[in-house]
Amino acid sequence: MQLRFTSISHHSATVSQRERFHFTEADKESFLQGLQEAFPDITGFLLLVTCNRTEVYFESSITTAGQLRDYLLTHSPGKPGTREKNLFTCCDATGESLQHLLAVSAGLESSVIGDAEIHHQVKQAYRRAIRRGRQGSLLERGMQTVFRSHKRIRNETAFRDGTTSTAYKALKMVQDSFGTDAKNKRILLVGAGDIIRQVLKYSPRFGFRDVSITNRTEAKMMALVRENNIKSWPWVRLRENQLEAFDVVVSAVSDCPGLITGGIAADRKVLLIDLAVPGNIDKSLGAHKHVIRCDLDTITAQLEGTRAKRKAAIRTVERILAEELQAYMDWVQKEPFRQLLARRKRSIRKQLQSTYPLASPEQIDQIANRMIREVIRHNEEPPIHYQDEGNSRPQLPVPCSN
Known part of the structure; x- marks a missing residue:
């Protein structure tokens, strides 16, 4: 029995190539059901799908990583062809497979080094395996190693300190500015592009109760309103700078310099976060007594400090992963003795x-x-x-x- 994996990621494939192997939640269930039926010797599997990678980790005695890759090529939702074979990494060795899973889970293989979201995604994928009764023994022990490594990295290094996401940092500024009352503040998001979408992705973690969005294209705005269960705000009212009701404005609209020049509350603290280039929010607003204005330069300077800390911690993280991998391999080598005892x-x-x-x-x-x-x-x-x-x-x- 070996722990194996096959992977396509941003290291080997473009976005358009990876899209062919992206699975919705419904796609994942039908794919895994077919996988169980096609390869009965697979006792454990984990399907990991993110914007940067699609990977299958599995435990089998016969089925190889190459066979699993070929199954992906013919059963993925995007209907890819065999020409994508060379985009995949395949591994049939238990130690190397877990080593890769540990590096991915730690964020060492992420496009943003130290990305914390990937650990949550790995955990969700494992929960799906448990629900299907397909956690195996090598995979189950491997996931225990992943969780233990995550805890050690958090406690023994600065690798998890701070964030390197602009969107997440913007929301953290809201929390830091208003403290325990941040959840009750009225927040307006301006725009519907990638940055605002990222803000909406992270927003539930902070528990904000009153979020509105406005955008010059109403259809895009309403789609985000429905997807995220938030409120809409008329674009015309933004253009008229009728913003007195909001405590926080996060703006990221392209090609709209000087979009916000006034109309904010004058009797309480207001946080203005400008994530656009050129900027949407007039710099002079930052001179008002109760106004805090931040822009991309402010956020980037703080993120650079986080990136430096993470880079400095990489060697320690790699040492921790090596120690945990060795402990896992020691456990694997004792498997014949455990079977004898059983x-x-x-x-x-x-x-x-x-x-x-x-x-x-x-x-x-x-x-x-x-x-x-x-x-x-x-x-x-x-x-x-x-x-x-x-x-x-x-x-x-x-x-x-x-």
Whole structure:
């Protein structure tokens, strides 16, 4: 049995090439069901799909990574062809497969180094495997290694400190500016491009209760309103700078310099975050007494500090992953011994049940477990035959009286 994987990612393929292997939630379920039927020797699998990669980690005795890749080529939603074979990485070795999974989960393989979102995505993929009863043994132990590594990286390095996402940092500024009251502030998002979409992606993590969006193309605005369960705000009111009701304005509209020049509340703190180039929010607004104005330069300067910390921590992260991988491989190498113990335990239980027909299953298990622990301690094979007289028979535990 080996842990294996096949992968297509931003390292080997363009966005348009990767799109052919992107799975919706419904696609994932039908694909995994077909996978189970096509390859019955696969006892565990994990389908990881993000904007940068599609990977399948699986545990099998016969099926190879190349066969799994070929199945992906013919069963992916985008109907790719065999010409995409060379875009994939395939691996049939347990150690190398887990090494890759650890690096991916840690964010070392992400387009943004140290990306924290990938660990959440790996965890979600594993939960799907558990729901289908396909976590396997090598994969299950591997995921325990992933979780332990994640905890060590968070506690022992600065690799997880801060963020390198502009959108996330913008929302963090809202939280930092208003503290515990941030969730109740009225927030207006201006635009419907990639940055605003990223802001909406991260927004639920902060628990903001009152978010509105406005955009010059109403259809795009309404699509985001429906997708994210937020409010719409008329574009014409933005152009008239009727913004007194909002505590926070995050703007990222292309080719709209000087879009916001006034109309903000004058009697309370207001946070203006300008993520556009050229800027949407007039710089002079930052001179107002209660106004905090931030732009891309402000955010980039803070993100650069985070990137530097992460870069400095990479060597420590790699050491942690190497240590955890070695612990996993030590566990794998002991698998034959664990199988022997399992067979011996079944034999012991059978003999005990025959010798003590009146004993409860719990009592039998206690005796069997005790004997197996002795075997592990002394590295001896357990005796499985007992005499009927004297003290050579193991003593059953005395049950508690009610």
